[in-house]
Amino acid sequence: MYAVEMVNIVKRFPGVLANDHVTVRVKKGEIHAIVGENGAGKSTLMNQLYGLYHPDEGEIFINGEKVVIRGPKDAIKLGIGMVHQHFMLVDTLTVAENVVLGSEPVKGLNFDMKKARQEVKELSEKYGLFVDVDAKIEDIPVGMQQRVEIIKTLYRGANIIILDEPTAVLTPQEVEELFEIMRKLKNDGKTILFISHKLHEVMEISNRITVMRLGKVTGELETSKTNPKEIARHMVGRDVVLRVSKEPHEPKDVIFEIKDLVVKDNRGLTAVNDVSFNVRKGEIVGIAGVAGNGQTELVEAITGLRKIESGHIYFEGKEVAGFTPRQLRELGMSHIPEDRLKHGLIEEFEAYYNIILGQHYRNPFANGAFLNHNNIFKYSEDLMEEFDVRPRKIDHLGGNFSGGNQQKLVVGREIRTNPKFLVVAQPTRGLDVGAIEFIHKQILKMRSLDVGILLISMELEEIFSLSDRILVMYEGEIMGEVKPEETTIEEVGLMMTGHRIEEARRG
Amino acid sequence: MNKKVMAILVPVVSVLIALAISTVIILLIGKNPIDAYGALIKGSFGSKQAIADTVIKTTPLILTGLAVGFGFRAGVFNIGAEGQMVMGALIAATFASNFGSLPPLLAIPLTILIAMSVGAGYAAIAGFLKAKTGAHEVVTTIMLNWIATYFASYMVTGPLKVGSGTPKSPEISDSCQLPVLMKVGAIEMSAGIIIAIIAAIFMYILLNKTTTGYEVKAVGFNPYAAEYGGISVGKNIVLAMAISGALAGLAGATELMGVHHRFLGELSGGKGFDGISIALIGQNNPIGIIFAAFLIGALRTGSNEMQFIGVPKHMVMIIQGIVIFLVAADRIVRTIMIRKRVEK
Structure with a gap:
């Protein structure tokens, strides 16, 4: 008996096939993990189950009955509850008020606060969801806020509970507490859908696993019969095709180095945690990792777009932290x-x-305060010719080029400055094969000219085919350094999901 | 369709549609539209006096239009041209009543410089607040407008007050007054219009030919990309507001030095706000702004003549309103069209 069956779900967004004939079957009373990289389509799928999106194709069955879920109200009626990554709580109200919000108990015309408190207390005690019913949301820690969200779903009678990346915001201790709660819920007959990309958590808590990659289901596994290696392989895909041939090239001196770098993200949380590495001239250092593990903040810190908390950045041996x-x-x-x-x-x-x-303020593009349009036009024509930007119109607006040609424009601009050190982030995202090959060749050409290159990419294929050394980043830390010819995709996949190199080697 | 053609076509077609609608309204109130428009043209261009009057009304509108238009091009919405104009004129008036000993060649540029600097500094407050704290310039410039208005009204009813009746400051020294280009009866058309046209040329060059123009436009279009390209976002927001404010201050200077020769209670009379409509009709283009200001200036000057033949002068408000509505609607339509294209 399946509690949830989503059969052949197709969901399209402009330019993206978010779910491509996805089928997921969840047994009643199990903890079912849905695993995949960011952007694999997990949240999209769950949002369709909760009625926030509507599938373009496919069918949904709840407890064997075919249903159409038009919105969260329908989902709640069917006994489905969802705890979102970002909590939907009113900060200034108490725990009890938040839980009953929208379906408040009433006494006559008045809100029955006493009854609300009583009911919330009973629910929280039953499942070990310890909360102070009278505390205001703004005063309680994140872990407790999440428990309030879970109580909310239970209060509305949920038997199927979706937890969207619930551990992302929790401390390790809070994660343990959450797992305890999940086990209690399961023992009480609730079905739980657990979204994650952290394999050790999935191995610990789930009964079965559905793995997604690029909008498709790539594996359905029994947790007891699988291992992190196998899951990682399904997650990141198995084939690495080397499309461009890389000549051997001896790297020279260190051009760029960072030491003990700590950077915070926009929310003030540590995004880059004590990272150190160097890049030599004529060498490509690749940083692999699931999106959102601090790569963006790392790049912004290196390029002067984000201020650093502590640590050092050296360019040709000179401290450049804090440079614009x-x-x-x-x-x-x-x-x-x-x-x-x-x-x-x-x-x-x-x-x-x-x-x-x-370079707009420099010769030959400007003489003092004035732009030199003749030189600008001439340079632009040459650059667009060299990098094959189409259409070959220098007065075409930037936004009117296709994605691939926009990228060629940017790549061309950055390469033509004759840099000593090049930071390349996701250079081929969303491009077609031809453009990818072109850009890869340009990057390798820079390497042969002894430019130091730092490549950040979520595409393992790209990392493997271009890098001389690979660093794997997970939750702001470097899990280890490997050489592409001495490692496997599974090993890197394991490191990407939070295993240090020593663990990954052990398997 | 070509962007440049559209930029001219939209305001022109808007004016034509506005005239067509007003024709219907004039017919509905039982008057002859041909007579009404005839009177309007006669009132604004029919005599030397009418032309002088139109030019006088147009001059400050060009400058406030440029002020707001420059802000738009740099991605800031300066609603504070009114306040910057008032402050520029007020402070300049305070100094300029004591410049009698200076020759005009020194006194005139000095007075202009004071008004522009004050306008720039006053606008830069809003720019600084935006760059440092993210406070939106629409809110802060509106607040600064009130401060300027009440401060000016305190000054001319208190410390600076002369005579009785309309609150006013002392007359500025003769050497600070702009030379008169044309004198018809009591009407003196000063060289203010030349200053306004020079300002438009200045804005065109600044925006299109200089690195400063490149940087303020880059920050206005996409601050993230600008920062990535090594352009300081904060510095350029302050700079854009200051340049916008300097132009508004210059509007105050021409009114002070070329028209009233003293600070009057209603020196600005909402011309700072008119700048918003004029920038909109002129599509933030310096040449377009000159034409838009002339259109509004001529309509206002001619409206009295129209009143004489029994068509209410508020007709020109209707015309003006419809033009602005249509030009703004075009933006809305285009925004929606761009959205649709993106969604596809």
């Missing part, structure tokens, strides 16, 4: 940013203005 992007560029650092529309391009600017961004 302009100072770093003047020293010879170039940066191909991960988000070309946010950082890389000004969509409203013509191609020729985009091409000079970063």
